[in-house]
Amino acid sequence: MNALLRDPRAQRLIAANLASSVGSGITIIAVPWLLVNRPAGSQIYGWTTALTTLAVFLFAPYYGAWVDRHSRKTMLLIGEVFGATATLSLALLGLWGGGFGTWHLVAVYFCGMFYYTLHYPAKFAFVQQVFGREHYQSLTSAMEIQGQTAAMIAGGLASVLLDRVSLSTILLVDAATYGLSFVLLAGIPYTATHQSAERASVSPNAWRAVAEAWAWLRARPALAMFLLCSFTPFLGIMVGNYLFPIYVAQTLHASPGVYGRGEMIFALGAIGAGLTVPLLTLRHGHARTTVLLTGVFLVALALLAVWPRILPYYFALLLLGLGNAGVRVARNVIVLEAVPNAIMGRIHVFFLVFERSLRTVLILLMAALVDGHGAPFCFFLLLLVNLAAFAGLWRTRPAAEAAQTGAA
Numbered sequence: 333m334n335a336l337l338r339d340p341r342a343q344r345l346i347a348a349n350l351a352s353s354v355g356s357g358i359t360i361i362a363v364p365w366l367l368v369n370r371p372a373g374s375q376i377y378g379w380t381t382a383l384t385t386l387a388v389f390l391f392a393p394y395y396g397a398w399v400d401r402h403s404r405k406t407m408l409l410i411g412e413v414f415g416a417t418a419t420l421s422l423a424l425l426g427l428w429g430g431g432f433g434t435w436h437l438v439a440v441y442f443c444g445m446f447y448y449t450l451h452y453p454a455k456f457a458f459v460q461q462v463f464g465r466e467h468y469q470s471l472t473s474a475m476e477i478q479g480q481t482a483a484m485i486a487g488g489l490a491s492v493l494l495d496r497v498s499l500s501t502i503l504l505v506d507a508a509t510y511g512l513s514f515v516l517l518a519g520i521p522y523t524a525t526h527q528s529a530e531r532a533s534v535s536p537n538a539w540r541a542v543a544e545a546w547a548w549l550r551a552r553p554a555l556a557m558f559l560l561c562s563f564t565p566f567l568g569i570m571v572g573n574y575l576f577p578i579y580v581a582q583t584l585h586a587s588p589g590v591y592g593r594g595e596m597i598f599a600l601g602a603i604g605a606g607l608t609v610p611l612l613t614l615r616h617g618h619a620r621t622t623v624l625l626t627g628v629f630l631v632a633l634a635l636l637a638v639w640p641r642i643l644p645y646y647f648a649l650l651l652l653g654l655g656n657a658g659v660r661v662a663r664n665v666i667v668l669e670a671v672p673n674a675i676m677g678r679i680h681v682f683f684l685v686f687e688r689s690l691r692t693v694l695i696l697l698m699a700a701l702v703d704g705h706g707a708p709f710c711f712f713l714l715l716l717v718n719l720a721a722f723a724g725l726w727r728t729r730p731a732a733e734a735a736q737t738g739a740a
Contacts, residue, residue, distance in 0.1 A: 351512045381441075382696045418447075419440070489592075598649040632648040
């Protein structure tokens with residue numbers, strides 16, 4: 333790890349990721365808070381989240397194929413240019429118009445989410461091409477810690493800035509972080525190693541890839557059920573990202589500082605997962621650890637549903653961060669050991685389609701219910717979804733354990 337972190341390429345990559353993550357994180361925290369505190373803001377935010385999710389869901393598989401055909405560094409830089417240009421343009425519009433209308437906020441949120449879609453597929457393909465296999469684990473671990481650190485910084489800055497500066501100022505800072513990230517990434521030496529024949533062989537037909545992945549999973553129904561159920565904590569976080577600002581503003585009647593500090597506490601829980609999951613998997617295995625941490629996630633959802641107070645909210649977010657990140661780490665090891673490399677990409681596309689489809693349905697449902705029944709009721713519904721998934725994980729755990737030993 334120390335040798336890797338002395339590598340100027342790794343230093344630039346981590347610094348660039350930190351810069352853009354902090355900037356975009358502040359915006360993604362600020363905009364939902366501003367939206368839900370406007371008339372009919374909860375409904376508007378719900379539809380914005382659902383439609384953004386749908387747009388990303390339709391675009392992402394094709395973009396993944398495009399990344400495989402072109403220079404990964406170029407695609408990374410295009411993402412930073414998009415983030416800087418879109419954010420700066422919206423900041424200037426706000427300054428010119430003397431404020432932000434609801435459509436401005438919707439556009440800012442959409443651009444932030446779309447930036448993530450451009451950034452992450454290109455980044456991981458770039459890492460795979462630039463660094464040797466012996467560095468993958470160390471570098472991805474360092475970037476995971478960096479990502480959670482960025483989330484903590486973003487949460488802290490958002491809690492300070494939301495009450496003190498205008499959104500235009502926040503967006504200008506965000507645009508500057510994209511520019512800094514571009515400069516850092518541009519200085520990393522890079523040579524594209526994928527051949528023309530390989531680029532030509534990449535099919536952009538994402539839906540055919542989904543069908544091929546389903547055929548492999550259908551032959552292993554218990555393993556497929558385990559893996560699909562293991563995505564529900566992440567799904568709960570994505571839907572929770574819609575509910576959290578509403579919960580703080582309308583249920584807790586708290587300040588934006590509570591919302592920002594909650595994001596920091598969630599990141600602390602996720603960092604804790606990075607420290608504890610290796611110990612848990614060493615003792616219990618990856619499948620049992622997945623079930624155990626899904627149970628931790630259930631406790632957090634129950635707290636949000638039945639105890640709407642600020643301190644329980646903070647504790648619930650700590651458990652949500654621990655449970656979600658821990659399940660993700662344990663599940664990824666199972667996938668890497670159980671799924672053949674030849675179909676790994678198609679399996680990921682299938683999981684993407686499954687998660688994005690269910691997420692869109694749940695967010696639309698929450699948007700329809702939250703004003704009439706409140707955010708705690710919506711978290712109770714999420715608790716029921718995750719309880720069903722927990723039962724599925726418990727029942728199919730032996731298949732996941734067998735898959736890791738090659739018996740699937």
